[in-house]
Amino acid sequence: MNDMPRWKNRPEGSNWGDFGPDDQIGRLNLVTPDKVLAAVREVREGRSFCLSLPLDFPGGTAINASRKPPEVQPVMDQGRPNMNFPYSCNNPHHLDVLCDDQVLLTLQYSTQWDSLAHIGQEFDADGDGVAELVYYNGFRGGTHISGPADHQTGGDSGAPSGARALGIEKMAETSVQGRGVMIDFKAHFGEERVYVNYDQLMRVLEADKVVIEKGDFVCFRTGFDEMLLSMNRQPDAKKLRSSFAALDGRDERIHRWIEETGLVALIADNIAVEATPAKASTADRFTALPLHEVCLFKLGVYLGEFWLLSPLADWLRERGRSRFLLTAPPLRLPGAVGSPATPVATV
Incomplete structure (x- = not known):
């Protein structure tokens, strides 16, 4: 670890450096040819499902005021x-x-991937007692990921905006194809607003005989997508945010589950994969998005949001299945920190 070029300290529970000092794709390293072949073997009927919403959904700016429709x-x-x-x-x-x-096009308005440059943290990577702006594997804000404004000084940074490391094009170069696994929260929780903890998650997996393996892309169907589509581009943000089950990002046992399974991505039909706002923290300083911290910042696990999962989830449940071939590359757009996607599930 002392030979790492950008950091002396790495966050507790992170895998920084495990895939090499200059790694920019994180857990996608685990999607080996054998894992792709295993995913292909899940195709039995040759039927495909489009997992993207129309890119002008959710509609308007009620859900996120800063993200506008195309x-x-x-x-x-x-x-x-x-x-x-x-x-x-x-x-x-x-x-x-x-x-x-x-x-x-606002790149993260609708069905999307978060790149590893989407969420970083103020973290003392140099070990000198002073926090820096840092992203996965120690890449630096202002050096590797920059914008026109320096938010610490309030001035013009003088730098062009974009990610010179960890950009979405690094994800696209891997082709993003592997085995998807569906977890159907709606079948167990209905439309009730539930912050799903580790014990509840394990009960769902056991009841549906769902097994997560290293290199899998894990999908959570909540039913959010169906309600959103029914609102026809006029979303009721309050109703959407107060309905449906989502992962409790503050549950550290879920963090360990993500670390130990070796999963590559968490994907959901909802706004942020994890329940937002997150539960309160007793710490003096804490992350607003704890699952984003664990996945994007610490482990190089990708997040997919606003996916259209319900038709596929219903089809799989009717047949007692949970696995499928997933093909989901983002735009190969150098420097972008997120991307729309038109994922395809083949069963």
Whole structure:
């Protein structure tokens, strides 16, 4: 550990350095060719499910005021919109008609992946008693992940915005294909708001005979997606946030379960995978998103949010199954800290 280039201290319970001093993909290292082959063997009927919401859901800004729905516009060419544009305007001999558009897209508005650059922490990685802005495996805010504003000084950082390490393109380069495993909270808790602790989670796994193995992508169906779709782009944020079961991010036994299983990602149909707001903490300083801390900051475990899981979960439950082949690469967009996704489950 003393030879690590960016840190002397690593967070308790983290795996920093375990995949190498410069690793940027975390637990995706565990998705070996054998794990992909095991996932392919889960395909029995050749049926596929789209696990993405339409990217203009949830609709509006009621759920997150800073994340706005996509704006699709035609590409402009010499002041003219390229939408139903006849080539004959330029050459009377041409028959072609052109449509060409562009989009202003908030990358984490709808069905999404969080990259390992999405959540970091103020942490004393240098061992000098002073906390730095640090991300997974010791990559630094301001050096490796930067923005136009320096929030500690309140001034202009003078740096271009983006992730020069841990960006979403590192995830995309792995292809993100492996075995998905469905855990159906709605079947056990209905629409009741429940902060699911470790004991409750274990009872669900035992009742449904769900087994999680190293390298798996673990999905939590809560029913949030069905209610959200029924609201048709006019979400009732209060009702959504007060309904459905979600993981209790403060339960340290769940943290150990994530660490010990070797799972690669936690995916849910809800806002944040974990229940928000998190339960109160008695510490003087604490994380607002404890499951994000454990997964993104400490272990290199990815988080998928706002996925469309209910149709697949119902299909699997009717057949006594929980496993499937998951293909879910994000956009290969260098420097981005999150990405929309159009995941596909094949059964």
